[in-house]
Amino acid sequence: MSAFIQYTLQGLAAGGFYALAALGLAVIFGVLGVVNFAHGACYMLGAVVSAVLLDVVGLHFWPALVIVPILMFLFGVLLERVFVQWLLRLDVLYNFLLTFGIALVLVDLVKRRYGVSGLPYEQPAGLRGQLHLGSLSLPTYQVFVFAFSMLVCVLVWLLLTRTRIGMIVRASTEEPERTRALGINVNRWVTPVFGFGIGLAGLAGVLAAPFRAITADMGGNFVIILFAVVVIGGLGSVLGAVVAGFLVGLVEAYGQAYASSFSQIAIFVLMALVILVRPAGLFGRQETA
Amino acid sequence: MLEVTCLSAWYGEAQVLTDVSLAVHEGEVATLVGRNGAGKTTLLRCVMGLHRSLEGQLRLDERDLDRLSPNARARAGIGWVPDDRGIYASLTVEENLTLPPVVSADRAWPVEQIYEAFPALADRRASMGTQLSGGEQQMLAMARVLRMGSSLLLLDEPSEGLAPVIVQRIGEIIRQITDHGVGVLLVEQNVTFAATVADRHYLLAQGRVVEQLDNAQFQAREHELLEHLGI
Numbered sequence: 001m002s003a004f005i006q007y008t009l010q011g012l013a014a015g016g017f018y019a020l021a022a023l024g025l026a027v028i029f030g031v032l033g034v035v036n037f038a039h040g041a042c043y044m045l046g047a048v049v050s051a052v053l054l055d056v057v058g059l060h061f062w063p064a065l066v067i068v069p070i071l072m073f074l075f076g077v078l079l080e081r082v083f084v085q086w087l088l089r090l091d092v093l094y095n096f097l098l099t100f101g102i103a104l105v106l107v108d109l110v111k112r113r114y115g116v117s118g119l120p121y122e123q124p125a126g127l128r129g130q131l132h133l134g135s136l137s138l139p140t141y142q143v144f145v146f147a148f149s150m151l152v153c154v155l156v157w158l159l160l161t162r163t164r165i166g167m168i169v170r171a172s173t174e175e176p177e178r179t180r181a182l183g184i185n186v187n188r189w190v191t192p193v194f195g196f197g198i199g200l201a202g203l204a205g206v207l208a209a210p211f212r213a214i215t216a217d218m219g220g221n222f223v224i225i226l227f228a229v230v231v232i233g234g235l236g237s238v239l240g241a242v243v244a245g246f247l248v249g250l251v252e253a254y255g256q257a258y259a260s261s262f263s264q265i266a267i268f269v270l271m272a273l274v275i276l277v278r279p280a281g282l283f284g285r286q287e288t289a
Numbered sequence: 290m291l292e293v294t295c296l297s298a299w300y301g302e303a304q305v306l307t308d309v310s311l312a313v314h315e316g317e318v319a320t321l322v323g324r325n326g327a328g329k330t331t332l333l334r335c336v337m338g339l340h341r342s343l344e345g346q347l348r349l350d351e352r353d354l355d356r357l358s359p360n361a362r363a364r365a366g367i368g369w370v371p372d373d374r375g376i377y378a379s380l381t382v383e384e385n386l387t388l389p390p391v392v393s394a395d396r397a398w399p400v401e402q403i404y405e406a407f408p409a410l411a412d413r414r415a416s417m418g419t420q421l422s423g424g425e426q427q428m429l430a431m432a433r434v435l436r437m438g439s440s441l442l443l444l445d446e447p448s449e450g451l452a453p454v455i456v457q458r459i460g461e462i463i464r465q466i467t468d469h470g471v472g473v474l475l476v477e478q479n480v481t482f483a484a485t486v487a488d489r490h491y492l493l494a495q496g497r498v499v500e501q502l503d504n505a506q507f508q509a510r511e512h513e514l515l516e517h518l519g520i
Contacts, residue, residue, distance in 0.1 A: 170379045171388055178375045181337050182389040183363030183437065 002136055007257040008250065013142035013211070015249020016149025017043070020204040021222070022229040022241035023156055024197035030173030030236045031186070031193040034087055034095050038079075040223025041103040042198050046072055046205020047214045048110055051119035061124030065206055072202025076195035084194060103219070110216040119214040127210070145207050152203065153242045160238060169193060173236055225252070228271045234284020244282060290315050290472045291336065291441050296345035298331055298496075305331050306496045309345070313441065318463060318473040320483045323493035324518055329476040330372055332493075333443045336474070337369050338362045349441065364392050368439025372446050372476075374426040376418040383414040385429055389437045396469065397438030406462065407432055424455045431459060435466065442466070442473045448482045460486045480515055484508050 025039050036042075050068050053059035059067065083102065087095050127144050130137040160166035171179045172186045180186050212218060229248050233240025248267055255263025274282060291313040298306040306328045313319045321329045334340035336347055338359040347354040349365055357365065369375075377385055383400075391397040404411035407428045413421060421429060427447060434442055444463075448456040456479070463473055463486045477483040483490065490507045492500040492514070507514070 167380060167384050167388060171377050174377050174379050175375070177339055177359070178371065179388075180359040181339055181363055181369050181371075182433070183360050183392060184389065185358075185360045 003257070005136060006138065007253045009138055009142050009146065010257075011250035011253030012246060013145040013249070014252060015246035016145045017204045017208055017222075017245075018226060018229050018248050019153055019242045019245025020149050020207070021201045021226055022233065022245045023153060023238060024200035024204075025226060025230055026233070026236055026238050026241040027169065027173070028194055028197035029230070030238070031169055031176075032084070032088065032190055033176070034084060034194075035092075035099070035235075036197065037096060037099040037223065038103040038106065039197075039201050039226060040219030040221075041106040042072060042076070042201040042219070043205045043208070043222055044110065044216065044219035045075070045106060046202030047121075047209040047212070047218065048114065048119065048205075048216070049202070050206045050209040051121050051214050052114075054121065055119070061127075061206075061210065064209075065203070068206045069199040069203040072205075073195040073199035075202075076198025077191055079198065080191045080194040085190070088190075103223070107216045107219065114216070116215060116217070121209045121214055123210045141211060145211065149204075149207065152200075156200075157238070157242075165189070225267060228267050230281075232271050232274045232281055234278075234281025237281065237283040240281055240283030290350055291474065292346070292348040293332070293336070294346040294348075296332070296335060296343060296347065298328070298335055298340055298343040300331075300342070304496060306335070306343075309493070309496070309498050311491050311498060311501075313472040313474045315440075315472055316467045316470045317489070318467055318475055318487040320475045320477050320487040320490045321493050322477060322480065322483060322490055322514070322518065325478075327493040328496040329493055330445055333369065333445055333474070333476060336362075336443060337367060363437070363439075364390065366392055366440035368434030368437050368442045370427075370430045370434055370442065370444045370447060372449070374423075374430040376421065376426045376429055378417060378419040380418050381414065382410055382416055382418060382421065382429060385418050386410075386414075386433055386436055389433060391436065391438055393438035393440065395438065396440065396471070398432075398435040400436065403432045403436055406435075424451045427451055427459070428455070431462065435462070440471055442471060443476075444473060445476045446478060447475070448477065448479045456482055478518070480511055480518070484511060 021039060021043050025036060028034055028036050046068055049071060050064045053064060053068070079102065083098055087098060123141055127141045129140055131140045131143055160170060168184055168189060171184065172189065176186055225248060229244045230241055232248065233244030251266050251270055252263055255266040293309060293311045296306055296309040297304060309332060311319065321332060323329055331340055335343050338354065338357060349367065352365070354362055380388065386400065386403065409425050410429055410432060413425065431447060447459050460482065467473060475483065475487060484504060484507055487504055489504065490502045491498050492502070
């Protein structure tokens with residue numbers, strides 16, 4: 001039983017990374033109609049930047065948790081202004097070519113500079129060791145990752161449902177053309193939303209830094225699972241991204257625990273089953289399918 | 290107020306509007322009457338700036354609309370009630386209502402006035418948009434442009450699928466706002482309803498304006514028109 005709870009926690013912690021990154025992917029797709037294949041690379045960059053800042057200027061985990069997402073937001077703004085904005089008028093094929101190309105460039109730049117062996121990152125002070133709850137003992141860091149990513153998801157949810165900006169983002173996600181015709185300058189929100197999505201991927205990267213191997217390739221496998229997450233949740237659905245993120249984290253963890261050779265396949269079997277029953281994903285609307 | 294001059298529009302190779310010219314004046318209701326596929330909705334989309342494959346001139350209050358984006362046109366005073374009502378599923382009734390900006394403070398209906406005019410919406414202000422019935426969605430789409438304070442309304446079949454009482458209510462509201470100088474371009478298949486609210490009528494067939502009638506002529510020929518339109 002206690003092993004099961006540990007696997008569950010492991011799944012929820014991994015799910016936290018998926019949920020945060022998928023949330024970013026979902027708002028970007030919603031408002032820009034762009035599927036960002038560079039999202040895994042941005043997650044990787046979040047982790048690498050944290051490690052480099054720790055090494056070079058001694059910036060620790062806690063400040064990095066705030067500063068790195070802001071840097072990644074700015075990086076997203078730059079990407080959008082320089083490259084992504086030109087996609088909005090082009091065939092979707094260019095969307096794939098550009099964002100996939102950006103991912104390759106980022107990965108190779110990191111490889112060139114920092115090699116492939118991985119960067120070190122210590123578990124942050126206060127989050128080391130085990131948390132003892134009665135007879136249970138759980139890795140403190142995993143508990144933190146789960147709680148923190150849930151908190152961020154809830155905050156993003158509040159931002160989307162309780163503010164005027166969120167209302168405009170929801171409206172633009174649902175029906176960009178009609179929203180323009182109602183006098184809303186949707187284009188004005190495109191750049192900040194893209195930056196915000198990249199910032200969330202970067203945040204997932206910071207959280208992953210003490211927990212996963214920090215290598216240039218860490219985003220490759222991640223982005224593939226991320227797409228399974230958004231397909232399961234429903235592309236463009238914010239709630240779907242969060243729920244499916246944690247769900248996929250759990251499936252992966254149980255898979256690794258009980259049938260390790262099938263753990264990756266299990267995610268895609270889940271995806272296939274969801275598509276068979278609900279082609280638009282768990283929370284997707286039919287027309288987005 | 291609105292002047293459409295020699296408007297032609299295409300979907301790919303297919304021409305859907307040919308040399309359409311029409312005008313809507315302040316405080317006036319003009320209707321576009323025609324069969325399905327005559328090009329009525331396309332014309333409204335051209336005015337709104339959503340259909341871009343076009344030639345000809347569109348002017349609002351002497352101002353050229355060509356270079357204005359859809360959101361700039363909405364801010365210039367054009368309020369659109371689309372044929373699918375255009376209610377957001379992910380927004381509540383109140384959010385649907387307050388999403389667009391107020392474009393003219395003088396003309397805009399405050400939210401309280403809207404709820405007074407449409408009590409059904411007041412009761413359901415916290416419901417999600419698509420939990421409303423078809424009639425309530427139509428009222429919400431109308432209410433939304435009233436709250437914006439638009440000076441020209443483009444109404445795409447506002448009476449479609451509604452109970453007669455509600456159609457009557459919408460007719461009253463149209464008359465009420467035109468008394469305050471708002472112009473209305475109304476796409477309508479319900480000829481009887483059109484005759485009760487409109488001042489002038491444009492008959493559209495195969496993308497061309499085939500006839501322009503004032504309301505008296507229109508009423509006199511209602512039966513003939515019904516047959517002609519096949520509706």
